[in-house]
Amino acid sequence: MSFEQAFQKVLELEGGLTLHKNTTEASETYAGIYRKAHPSWEGWQYIDRGLKPPLELVKEFYYENFYKPIEIIPNETVRDLLFEFGVNASLRTAIKLMQRVIGAKPDGVIGKETLQKLNEYLSDKTEEDFVKDYTLTRISFYTNLANKNPKRYGIYLRGWINRALKTLEEVA
Template identity: 30%
Template sequence: MENWKELAAFVLEREGGYCNRKADKGGPTNKGVTLTTYRSVYGQSKTVDDLKRITDAEWEYIFKRYYWDKCKADYIQDKSVAFILVDWAYNSGVKTAVTHLQRIVGTTADGIMGKQTLQAVNTRSPLPLFGALKQDRIDFYKEIAAKNPSQKVFLKGWLNRVSHFAYGKFV
């Protein structure tokens, strides 16, 4: 399935280029890839300058293998559900996004997308599942900002990103 390329374009458009904001717990980041993630994939000797020069091929590899594939998005029958899940995983970590999904569908919340979770996802009515994921993601971001005032600076951007997801399309 080539749906990952459609979502990848959306993600890249929103992530932008290099940044290293003091309040961002991810530290140095380019195209949404943190230095920690970049090093875990391409070696601990990679520097901030290497991250600044991340190639499209390197970025696509990370996005596809470490986010799309970890969420088993090719096996999620509904594209809208797959897209909002993977975007959440890219923005907050696979374990976080999958754990929230598992709580919604009633499977063991271990953060690992397995057969039981996939079956539960694929047997749910997709529109209500999409809506539940979207609302849970909104609540998740609001809770982060409420618990840690230093993160409030990001809340508007996080919520704006989620608002671009509508069932059946990006807006």
């Protein structure tokens, strides 16, 4: 899947080009971009003036912050999963979960060891195996997060699991 296709999928999962505020968050979110985490995003200037940010600003944000750092991964399926989950939980978390699945040191950095372990994993197993293993690891991550802080994250657990399963459905 190209960046454009992956971006469209993420945009759909994030609710499209809409502005909203979740009850447990300190700030608003536009197209999946959380203001508190990304206060210097140029799109907030448009929103503060009551305007809709150009789609290209949203696309550039996702490419620079979430896709470009993982372009080093040659496997598109793996890259697309990391991109989609990284937008939801942070790219560092997405990479750490991948590293756990493939048996690499979970440091959140894609280096030689991680790429080697990924290649070994994919030579022993299929992409579908990776998708299944990664999805189960992701659901476990979400469940642990909600169990540790049910007041803050419990309301999101069902949606997070559904999001992970939707991704699994699309690939399997």
